[in-house]
Amino acid sequence: xxxxxxxxxxxxxxxxxxxxxxxxxxxxxxxxxxxxxxxxxxxxxxxxxxxxxxxxxxxxxxxxxxxxxxxxxxxxxxxxxxxxxxxxxxxxxxxxxxxxxxxxxxxxxxxxxxxxxxxxxxxx
Amino acid sequence: xxxxxxxxxxxxxxxxxxxxxxxxxxxxxxxxxxxxxxxxxxxxxxxxxxxxxxxxxxxxxxxxxxxxxxxxxxxxxxxxxxxxxxxxxxxxxxxxxxxxxxxxxxxxxxxxxxxxxxxxxxxxxxxxxxxxxxxxxxxxxxxxxxxxxxxxxxxxxxxxxxxxxxxxxxxxxxxxxxxxxxxxxxxxxxxxxxxxxxxxxxxxxxxxxxxxxxxxxxxxxxxxxxxxxxxxxxxxxxxxxxxxxxxxxxxxxxxxxxxxxxxxxxxxxxxxxxxxxxxxxxxxxxxxxxxxxxxxxxxxxxxxxxxxxxxxxxxxxxxxxxxxxxxxxxxxxxxxxxxxxxxxxxxxxxxxxxxxxxxxxxxxxxxxxxxxxxxxxxxxxxxxxxxxxxxxxxxxxxxxxxxxxxxxxxxxxxxxxxxxxxxxxxxxxxxxxxxxxxxxxxxxxxxxxxxxxxxxxxxxxxxxxxxxxxxxxxxxxxxxxxxxxxxxxxxxxxxxxxxxxxxxxxxxxxxxxxxxxxxxxxxxxxxxxxxxxxxxxxxxxxxxxxxxxxxxxxxxxxxxxxxxxxxxxxxx
Numbered sequence: 001x002x003x004x005x006x007x008x009x010x011x012x013x014x015x016x017x018x019x020x021x022x023x024x025x026x027x028x029x030x031x032x033x034x035x036x037x038x039x040x041x042x043x044x045x046x047x048x049x050x051x052x053x054x055x056x057x058x059x060x061x062x063x064x065x066x067x068x069x070x071x072x073x074x075x076x077x078x079x080x081x082x083x084x085x086x087x088x089x090x091x092x093x094x095x096x097x098x099x100x101x102x103x104x105x106x107x108x109x110x111x112x113x114x115x116x117x118x119x120x121x122x123x124x
Numbered sequence: 125x126x127x128x129x130x131x132x133x134x135x136x137x138x139x140x141x142x143x144x145x146x147x148x149x150x151x152x153x154x155x156x157x158x159x160x161x162x163x164x165x166x167x168x169x170x171x172x173x174x175x176x177x178x179x180x181x182x183x184x185x186x187x188x189x190x191x192x193x194x195x196x197x198x199x200x201x202x203x204x205x206x207x208x209x210x211x212x213x214x215x216x217x218x219x220x221x222x223x224x225x226x227x228x229x230x231x232x233x234x235x236x237x238x239x240x241x242x243x244x245x246x247x248x249x250x251x252x253x254x255x256x257x258x259x260x261x262x263x264x265x266x267x268x269x270x271x272x273x274x275x276x277x278x279x280x281x282x283x284x285x286x287x288x289x290x291x292x293x294x295x296x297x298x299x300x301x302x303x304x305x306x307x308x309x310x311x312x313x314x315x316x317x318x319x320x321x322x323x324x325x326x327x328x329x330x331x332x333x334x335x336x337x338x339x340x341x342x343x344x345x346x347x348x349x350x351x352x353x354x355x356x357x358x359x360x361x362x363x364x365x366x367x368x369x370x371x372x373x374x375x376x377x378x379x380x381x382x383x384x385x386x387x388x389x390x391x392x393x394x395x396x397x398x399x400x401x402x403x404x405x406x407x408x409x410x411x412x413x414x415x416x417x418x419x420x421x422x423x424x425x426x427x428x429x430x431x432x433x434x435x436x437x438x439x440x441x442x443x444x445x446x447x448x449x450x451x452x453x454x455x456x457x458x459x460x461x462x463x464x465x466x467x468x469x470x471x472x473x474x475x476x477x478x479x480x481x482x483x484x485x486x487x488x489x490x491x492x493x494x495x496x497x498x499x500x501x502x503x504x505x506x507x508x509x510x511x512x513x514x515x516x517x518x519x520x521x522x523x524x525x526x527x528x529x530x531x532x533x534x535x536x537x538x539x540x541x542x543x544x545x546x547x548x549x550x551x552x553x554x555x556x557x558x559x560x561x562x563x564x565x566x567x568x569x570x571x572x573x574x575x576x577x578x579x580x581x582x583x584x585x586x587x588x589x590x591x592x593x594x595x596x597x598x599x600x601x602x603x604x605x606x607x608x609x610x611x612x613x614x615x616x617x618x619x620x621x622x623x624x625x626x627x628x629x630x631x632x633x634x635x636x637x638x639x640x641x642x643x644x645x646x647x648x649x650x651x652x653x654x655x656x657x658x659x660x661x662x663x664x665x666x667x668x669x670x671x672x673x674x675x676x677x678x679x680x681x682x683x684x685x686x687x688x689x690x691x692x693x694x695x696x
Contacts, residue, residue, distance in 0.1 A: 038192045045194040046214060050266075056208035056291035061338035076658050079585025079667035 197286050198307050199320075200327040201300060203334045204369070204544045210300055210314070210379075212307065213289050216269045216282040217262040220251055225279035228252050235260075238271040251279075262305075263287050288314075290379045296337055298392045299330070299371050299491060299542060302379035310382070311390070313542060315492045329544045331367035336360055339658040340370045344627060347651045348374055351632035351642060357393035357521050358651070359626040360659065363529040363615065365545055366538030366553070368489065369623065369663070371395070371522070393630065396493040398518040402595035402644070403457045404528070404613045405514030407565065410454055411531050412477040413465045415561040422684050424449035427460040433506055438463055438513075441594075442577075449684040454568045455576035457592065459513045466512030467505070474508050480556045481527040481537055483519055488539045495520045514593060521611075525626045528613050532569065532589075532621040535562040570618040570679045581614050581649035583657040585667030587675065590614025590625075590652060592644035597631065607631050612648035616656050619678045622665055627651040 068074040142150075196212040203209055218239075225231060228251040232244055239261060250258050262285065264272070269282060288303045301312020309318035317328055344356040360370040377389040391397065413419045427448045431438040442456050453461030466474055478484055486496045498518035500507040510516035522540060530537035536553035557565075569589030572578040577592045590613055597607040611628035615621045627648045634640035638647070660667065668675055 042192045042194065045192070049194055049196075049211070050213060052208060053211050053213060053289055053291050056211075059207065060292050060295065061335050062295070062342075065338070077661040079583070079657065079660055082585075082661060082667050084666065 195325060198288065198303075198322060199325050201313065201321075202327045202329055203296075203332045203337075204330065204367075205333065206329075207334050208291055209296055209330065209332070209334070210288060210290050212286045215263040215265075215285050215287045217285045218260045218264055218269075218272060218280060218282055220258050220260050221256050221279045221281065222251050222253050222258065223256050223279075225251055225277075231277045231279070234275045234277060235272070238268060238275065288379075292334060293380060294376045294378045295334060295341065296332055297376040297379050298373045298394070298493070299332060300379055301491065302377075302382040302385070304382065311493065312491045316490045330542055331362075331369060331544045332371070332542065333369045333662070335662050336370040336659045337372065339662070340627075340655050341372045341374070341376075343651045343654045343658070344372055344374055344629075347627070347629055347632075347647060351629060351635065351638075351647050353629045353632040353647075355393055355630035357397070357626075357628045357630075358655070359394055359521055359525045359624075360655070361525050361529055361540060361624045361626075363533035363621050363624055364538075365549075366526065366529065366540045367545060368522075368540055368542055370659075371542075373397075392491075392493045393521070393628070395487060395489060395491060395520050395522045396495045398495040398498055398520050399609050399628075400515050400518050400595040400598060401521075401524055401611065402514040402593035402609070404524060404591050404593035404611060404644075405511065405517075406454060406457065406462050407528055407531055407569070407591055407613075408478065408481060408483070409462050409466050409474075409512040410450065410568065411557055411561055411565050412474065413469050414450075414564055415477075415557040416469050416473065418468050419450055419465060421450050421564060421682060424684065425453065425461045425464040427453070427458050429460075431460055431463055431509070433509060436506070436510075438509065447686065451568060451571060451681055451683050452685070454591075455571050457577055462513045463509045466508055471503060471505055471508040474511065475503050477556075478511075478517075481530055482539070483517070483523055483527055487520055487522040487526065488541075489522055490542050494522075497523065514595060518598070521626055521628055524613060525624050528615070528626075529624045530556050531565045532562060532615045532618075532624065534559045566615075566618050566621065567679055567681045569615065571681055573614070574679075577643075577645040578612060578614070578649050580645060581612055581653040581656075583616070583653045583660065585670065586656050586660045586665065587617035587619055587668055587670055587679070588614050588653065588656055589616070589618035590649070592649060594643040594645075608642050610642055610644040610647040612644050612652045614649075614652045614656065616660070617665060617668060619668070619675060623659075623663065625652050625655055625659075627655070 196214075198212045200208060200212075201210040220231075222228070228248060231251060232248045235242060235247065236244055242261060247260065250260065260280070264282075272280065272282075286307060288307055290297075290300060290302075297312075299312050301309060301314035303309050303314055309315040309321065313328065313330065314321070321328060340358040340360060344358045347353070348356050356372070356374040358370065358372040359368065361368050371394050373391070373393040373395075375389045377385040379385075414421075424447055426446075427440060427443075428445050430440075438459050440456070440458050440460050442458075444452070444456060444458070448456065448458055448461050450461075450465075452458070453465070469477075475484075482488075484497060484499055486494045497520070500511075500516060507516055526537070526540040529540075530553075535555050535557040537556045538553040566589060569591060570587065571589075572591055573581050573588050578588075578590050581588050581590050593609075593611040593613070595609045595611075596603040597609055598604070599607070609628060609630060610632050611626065613624065613626045615624045629647045629651075632642040632647045634642040634646070641647075670676075
């Protein structure tokens with residue numbers, strides 16, 4: 001009787017010991033992994049930080065203006081190149097002969113005005 | 125006890141007499157037992173405490189590690205759209221430990237292949253000293269660090285440092301300021317917000333827009349080149365809340381190289397320099413007279429003869445030698461008319477008015493370089509007269525811009541600021557003139573650009589209004605002849621002003637194109653016109669048809685040309 005109980009206790013104690021040992025090492029290795037991930041994250045954050053500075057450097061208005069002029073043939077917008085949205089005319093009902101697809105386009109009736117334009121007063 | 129038989133069986137229950145030795149043994153046992161129980165109790169208590177309660181000394185792994193975050197010693201500075209203006213980057217600085225260096229000569233030769241800027245002789249001397257630490261080069265680029273590492277010289281090592289970097293270089297130099305090698309703010313917002321930038325890692329958001337800043341800087345630089353000026357200043361301010369969208373002072377500097385900054389380029393003409401502003405001050409005098417109800421738009425003054433007071437003579441630059449109405453006085457920039465207008469209002473009232481629009485106090489903007497206005501010690505009649513047309517009182521351009529903002533925006537003075545205000549925040553300005561007076565001033569300013577001295581500031585579609593100003597520079601205690609401060613202050617669009625735009629060129633010389641003139645109308649007004657044409661679309665200001673009847677009606681002004689005589693209606 002006594003012997004069997006002792007055996008059971010010994011077995012349980014050993015099992016608990018081994019279990020604890022394994023668990024401890026597992027936690028330790030996971031901690032290691034976490035630390036690696038963190039240091040890698042930090043490295044990447046630093047790289048992003050440097051890239052942001054470089055992006056800002058490359059986006060200097062002076063440089064963009066020069067690139068736009070030289071490579072894209074662009075120049076600053078003039079006031080005469082802008083128009084109010086309410087002054088944009090709708091396509092004519094008849095459409096053009098060159099493009100038969102346009103003939104089906106009609107200006108929306110008052111009650112069918114798309115919601116985006118609903119609040120804009122239209123000038124005739 | 126078994127071996128002993130009691131002598132008196134009846135008294136069995138009585139304790140037998142205990143020998144004293146056993147007695148002491150027992151009591152000792154008792155004490156020991158008690159001590160052990162106390163010890164076990166303490167252990168139990170401690171066990172419960174450790175298992176059930178969290179103590180401070182216990183490491184909390186989940187908390188201590190947490191999410192990794194990049195921390196720099198100094199927060200970033202960004203513009204109103206989030207573009208990076210200043211940031212802190214990690215750099216590596218190279219140092220040597222000469223005591224463990226094997227071959228100094230070989231090390232110098234190897235280093236010279238990747239860091240050619242190092243002085244060989246000096247480096248050799250450094251490497252042969254009997255020390256264990258000596259800087260070789262601070263703030264290496266990542267590529268340089270990699271190449272030095274690749275050399276594999278024993279005794280060389282790196283130390284991580286931080287360096288303030290300004291990616292846009294000189295673009296916003298005066299407002300940003302710069303830092304020293306230990307990253308302490310020495311000028312501009314870097315100095316004003318030094319503590320905040322160190323403690324709070326969230327980026328500091330300025331009201332500056334780099335695109336507007338670039339437009340202003342470029343046009344000012346072109347004007348300085350064209351008119352061979354010694355410097356310039358330019359400001360764009362939102363009149364609705366006082367946000368400064370652009371502030372430029374030329375010449376400027378590269379804050380990345382703080383040791384190379386010369387004192388002349390360091391000087392901020394827009395906030396630190398105080399100047400006599402000249403005719404732009406007539407905006408204040410006219411607004412004051414109209415607001416006080418002392419004159420109406422149809423009244424006027426006789427400007428036939430110059431005014432003599434003590435040893436001064438006040439003349440008109442574009443003299444008409446006749447009676448002039450208020451709009452004419454403004455349009456032709458008549459000193460005589462303006463002086464009479466100011467005297468009609470009163471000396472004390474003038475001082476109070478200028479106080480209200482922020483002329484008599486240093487500008488409240490958030491940088492360290494702020495010039496205090498130069499105000500006459502005793503405000504006598506002669507002072508009131510010269511101040512009415514902008515002489516005898518020196519202020520910084522920033523003060524002028526803030527004051528004019530209040531004149532055109534409906535009469536509310538907003539303190540200028542370099543910080544972006546949260547959207548939809550209610551601006552706390554204070555009323556300085558009535559909305560009606562402000563509306564009249566807008567018409568007058570538009571008149572100057574449509575018909576008067578400011579024609580060169582016109583930007584088609586943006587309904588520019590403004591006033592020219594030309595003042596002789598004060599050097600020492602007297603005026604320096606032929607050294608002018610030519611400025612123009614404008615606002616757009618004049619029917620509902622959004623921005624005040626100011627440009628000033630320091631000591632310009634006239635060119636053939638300007639017929640030798642170097643006045644505000646010829647030198648500074650075109651800068652303002654060009655800047656507005658460029659920034660209008662960027663700032664989302666809706667362009668209008670300046671010839672449209674409803675616009676012309678809004679800007680129309682009654683010009684009386686003769687006292688109580690016939691009037692003609694000018695429709696512009």
